[in-house]
Amino acid sequence: MIGWLILILLPRRWPGLLFVPRFLIPFGLSMLYAGLIFAHVYTVEGGGFGSLAQVKILFGKDELLLAGWVHYLAFDLFIGGWIAVQADKLGIARLIQAPILAATFMFGPVGLALFMMMRAGYRRKQERAT
Numbered sequence: 001m002i003g004w005l006i007l008i009l010l011p012r013r014w015p016g017l018l019f020v021p022r023f024l025i026p027f028g029l030s031m032l033y034a035g036l037i038f039a040h041v042y043t044v045e046g047g048g049f050g051s052l053a054q055v056k057i058l059f060g061k062d063e064l065l066l067a068g069w070v071h072y073l074a075f076d077l078f079i080g081g082w083i084a085v086q087a088d089k090l091g092i093a094r095l096i097q098a099p100i101l102a103a104t105f106m107f108g109p110v111g112l113a114l115f116m117m118m119r120a121g122y123r124r125k126q127e128r129a130t
Contacts, residue, residue, distance in 0.1 A: 003077045004105050007084045008098050022081030029074035036067035072108065080104045083115045090122045 003021030010017055040063040041047070047064075048054035058064045080101050087097045100118065104111025 007080055008101050012088050026074045026078040029070050033067055033070045036063055040064050076104055076108045079112055
């Protein structure tokens with residue numbers, strides 16, 4: 001949660017602080033994911049990644065359900081960091097970024113899709129202005 005607060009609330013004039021949500025936290029979560037997945041994925045009979053039924057079996061084990069959640073947390077925050085940097089480069093106000101970052105935190109791909117649509121609109125607007 002701290003990573004999202006940094007992305008949404010703290011000024012970009014402290015670029016070193018962006019290292020925390022863009023790299024440090026996602027790296028730590030990725031290491032936690034790796035530990036959980038490799039320690040437990042082969043301990044579940046019938047589990048795997050070949051079908052939804054196999055994934056459901058894996059998620060029946062709490063450690064692997066946690067691994068799945070950590071996977072989402074790591075990737076969503078990494079994408080949120082990318083969105084924040086790209087939005088800053090386009091000059092998109094933080095007030096406009098905040099709901100997109102919140103959507104990325106809560107609904108991952110929905111936030112990314114919203115940003116991609118908004119970015120396309122901003123780019124067209126900038127092209128017309130030049």
